[in-house]
Amino acid sequence: MIEVKNLIKSFPDKDVLKNISAKFETAKANLIIGRSGAGKTVLLKCMIGLMQPTSGSILYDGRDLTKMSKHELLQLRSELGMLFQGSALFDSMSVLENVLFPMDMFSNASKAERIDKAEGLLERVGLIDAKKKFPSEISGGMMKRAAIARALALDPKYLFCDEPNSGLDPKTSLTIDELIYGLTKELGITTVINTHDMNSVRNIGDHIIFIRKGIKEWEGTNKEISEGPETLQHFINATLNL
DSSP: OOEEEEEEETTEEEEEEEEEEEHHHHEOOOEOOOOTTSSSSHHHHHHSSSSOEEEEEETTTTEEGGGGHHHHHHHHHTTTTEEEETOOOOSSSHHHHHHHHHHHHHOOHHHHHHHHHHHHHHHHHHHHGTTSSGGGGGGGHHHHHHHHHHHHHTTOOOEEEESSTTTTHHHHHHHHHHHHHHHHHHHHHHHEEEEEOOHHHHHHEEEEEEEETTEEEEEEOHHHHHOOHHHHHHHHHHHHTT
8 A cells, every 4th residue: 555645745836736645555446637737747756756745755555755765765666667658668679578678677587487477468468469569560559558568577566557548549548447457456556547537537446536736635436426426526527627
């Protein structure tokens, strides 16, 4: 579990995060939702150590990221998997080589073991037949699946996904949602997803943090949104411009 306590992030001209407290639960799809500029990307960057919060705590199973030494932070980062908005695959590497990359860098396993694991991950995301292809030769949805396989290469305890459905059509978006959700349950990891896609909220939102203008406006589940007061649904939809 990840717990954020009284998190504040200020820049010289603006307070972006305003005293946010929230829990991100293990083996659940935890969604951070809000319109562009709401502060959700800054929150995600603080949570993975790319930004230093002005004040507050970020606890990984009780370990406070904001108080970690460089060595401790390096250890924590080895437990994080990251799915970037644009997939961030290396154009000069095949799909298989992209998945192998983090293992080649950080794993002590033999080459044969690394290849076996990478192929197993590609099998799990439905890309084994595309392992020799390059990113330019596959679709956007396939690139996302390859990036998911790479994010899981080092067996992370925590998986962060930044706008995983960006640029995808509704059918492919649903496939990516279902894949991330299935892997979250299967592997028992803490998954945090940054999104403004209400279809993702409805389909896989085990736990949802709704941010508006740097303030946590609401926290709950997709069931509570769909079955809750009509005013709640209208408020969230209106804020996201839906």
